[in-house]
Amino acid sequence: GITYTYNEPTIFMEFAHDVGVLARQRGLFNTFVTNGYMTPEAVKYASEFLDAATVDFKGNADEKFLRKYVFVPDAEPIFETLAEMKKYGIWVEVTDLVVPEVGDDLEKARWLVRRVIDILGPDVPIHFLRFHPDYNLQHLPPTPVETLERHVEVAKEEGARFAYVGNVPGHRYEHTYCPECGRVVIRRRGFSILEINLVERGGEHRCKFCGAKIPIRGRVMPTWRDEFRFVYVPIQTFTRWVRREVNK
Incomplete structure (x- = not known):
């Protein structure tokens, strides 16, 4: 199959659509790795070829984090995208980049998991990803593995049946x-x-x-x-x- 990623696939949506329709005709699957900022019309357009998507949250979808580091007011459009994807039968998995010191609050993670489960149900896979210092955030450390493990435990407490740790090869929660x-x-x-x-x-x-x-x-x-x-x-x-x- 084909995964559309690096960069945000909605930037080249028309090209992805042309490729995806042809790929589906030939029996290939199509997946997005996306930030989830899509209009309902965009999700409907993508549903003509899209089989699955990984929707990426950052910093537990904390509004303060999103406004400072992602330059968006909140995560509500992303939650709406999750609901639209479910409506069209697109398989969805959720990731959350856990950023130490500025985006790793466990209560925010608990809130995020609740919102996701309310929309997609307890079987949705949720992956908590390790941050590594780069670009403008080189002053921050990598996410402690213990922090990621606690996020998985919180997700399970909230009813998530498939919670994972990501970017830590060899970890048991892979x-x-x-x-x-x-x-x-x-x-x-x-x-x-x-x-x-x-x-x-x-x-x-x-x-x-x-x-x-x-x-x-x-x-x-x-x-x-x-x-x-x-x-x-x-x-x-x-x-x-x-x-x-x-x-x-």
């Missing part, structure tokens, strides 16, 4: 655990899937150990060898291919 028996059903390290303990029954994924349903969109497959996971395609080459396909 894995997917069965919410019924607690066993690992998908073992990961970074972007790699190392072990799968799922069975398919009637088109559903279930825990191999207890049979509980695990909500997953699409197939789960072991990771390809690293040299084949990412293929660099010059944008000029990709653009020529799209134009040729559109003009057929």
Whole structure:
């Protein structure tokens, strides 16, 4: 499949739409990594090709953090996007970049999780991502792993069934655990899937150990060898291919 990211995909929405429609016709899936600032019209337009999206929050969606560092008044448009994506059947996962000292308040995280679950339900995957110092925030430290772990615990307290730690390769909260028996059903390290303990029954994924349903969109497959996971395609080459396909 194709993931549209780096930079915000809504910046090149028309191009993504042209590519995505062609990709879907050929049996490929399409996913966005987006900040979620989309109008309902944009979500409807994207739904013509979009299968899934990761919607990124920053600093637990704290208004003060968003106004100072993201230059937006609040996160309400993002919550509206979540609801619109759900309406069109787009699979959604949520990430939250936890920024130490300025965007790591646990009560704000609790509020964010509640809002997300109210819209998408308790099965939505929520990933708490580790911040690393860069650009204008080099004076801040990396997010302590303990802070991320506490965020996961808070999410579980609020009813989230699939909460994760991100950007900490090898951490136990990278894995997917069965919410019924607690066993690992998908073992990961970074972007790699190392072990799968799922069975398919009637088109559903279930825990191999207890049979509980695990909500997953699409197939789960072991990771390809690293040299084949990412293929660099010059944008000029990709653009020529799209134009040729559109003009057929």
